[in-house]
């Protein structure tokens with residue numbers, strides 16, 4: 001869970017709310033997911049799904065990537081699951097807003113977002129996940145969140 005100390009750090013940046021700790025926790029879990037997913041797992045899902053190439057459906061199955069209703073961080077902000085409350089999400093603290101990427105993305109995160117979006121082989125996707133995890137850890141480190 002997000003610690004009280006972490007939550008306090010964000011009080012200056014945004015209105016305190018019940019959504020933020022959930023989205024922080026979801027983002028930490030997503031980073032760990034990106035860091036621990038294996039190339040073999042990507043290849044196995046591809047085989048199970050009988051896909052010729054890595055497509056959006058596979059990316060959604062693997063990590064929820066690609067849409068607000070599958071993204072684990074977006075979903076964590078919707079208490080009644082009717083809509084994501086992006087305005088309170090950890091991903092939305094810095095307002096480098098890029099609507100075309102679904103979640104608002106800060107400039108430093110956009111590159112890794114598109115690396116995943118454009119990855120068309122298991123190996124490229126595996127590498128993109130790795131880069132995404134690094135970029136997201138840097139994003140959280142800007143707010144002093146490093147202990148996970």
Ligand SMILES: [Zn+2]
Pocket residue numbers: 067068071072073074075103
């Ligand atoms: Zn999201």
